[in-house]
Amino acid sequence: DIQMTQSPSSVSASVGDRVTITCRASQGISTWLAWYQQKPGKAPKLLIYAASSLQSGVPSRFSGSGSGTDFTLTISSLQPEDFATYCCQQGNSFPLTFGPGTTVDIK
Amino acid sequence: QITLKESGPTLVKPTQTLTLTCTFSGFSLTTNGVGVGWIRQPPGKALEWLALIYWDDEKRYSPSLKSRLTITKDTSKNQVVLTMTNMDPLDTATYFCAHRHVAYNFFDPWGQGTLVTVSS
Numbered sequence: 001d002i003q004m005t006q007s008p009s010s011v012s013a014s015v016g017d018r019v020t021i022t023c024r025a026s027q028g029i030s031t032w033l034a035w036y037q038q039k040p041g042k043a044p045k046l047l048i049y050a051a052s053s054l055q056s057g058v059p060s061r062f063s064g065s066g067s068g069t070d071f072t073l074t075i076s077s078l079q080p081e082d083f084a085t086y087c088c089q090q091g092n093s094f095p096l097t098f099g100p101g102t103t104v105d106i107k
Numbered sequence: 108q109i110t111l112k113e114s115g116p117t118l119v120k121p122t123q124t125l126t127l128t129c130t131f132s133g134f135s136l137t138t139n140g141v142g143v144g145w146i147r148q149p150p151g152k153a154l155e156w157l158a159l160i161y162w163d164d165e166k167r168y169s170p171s172l173k174s175r176l177t178i179t180k181d182t183s184k185n186q187v188v189l190t191m192t193n194m195d196p197l198d199t200a201t202y203f204c205a206h207r208h209v210a211y212n213f214f215d216p217w218g219q220g221t222l223v224t225v226s227s
Binding site for chain 2: 001032034036042043044045046049050055087089091094095096097098099100101
């Protein structure tokens with residue numbers, strides 16, 4: 001199985017801050033990576049797929065980059081509605097696996 | 108607009124079989140490339156992928172749970188059913204179904220999820 005790790009596990013930030021979250025795969029996955037946002041009690045929402053493609057309807061302040069084993073999600077200017085948990089998922093091979101999540105909370 | 112909704116029991120006893128139904132609209136599971144997956148999330152924990160069924164009836168399962176899982180589809184009813192046998196308290200989780208992204212094994216959108224508690 002491909003293990004997904006994320007850092008940091010949590011980050012405290014203020015509105016307007018630039019936030020970067022890292023996801024690492026235990027083996028190369030090319031660009032078969034997605035990022036999701038999840039708010040408490042809600043289902044995850046797809047933000048980024050194929051490492052850097054913005055899902056339709058997602059604000060452009062979200063961006064993704066990386067390939068192989070190392071990936072990043074960047075929120076260029078944090079908005080109040082962005083306080084949530086973010087997780088990555090590899091779609092390179094079965095079993096599909098998710099990262100443990102990074103919580104972005106208010107500083 | 109694609110929507111999915113999970114339904115099933117909220118409480119099951121240990122050793123029982125869980126049957127969850129995902130009822131969807133806005134797409135057809137007969138269309139090339141389409142799939143529906145099941146993912147679960149224990150309280151306060153990470154997401155765990157369980158199973159995925161494709162338009163051509165190909166099925167994929169989590170190896171760690173494969174012996175306990177069955178995924179099927181009913182295209183006439185726009186439903187996907189997941190059964191999980193021999194339930195254990197560790198299977199307590201919110202279970203989500205989700206639409207497979209058209210070209211990748213990612214998921215969008217997701218159903219609202221249903222919390223299943225395993226307890227005697």
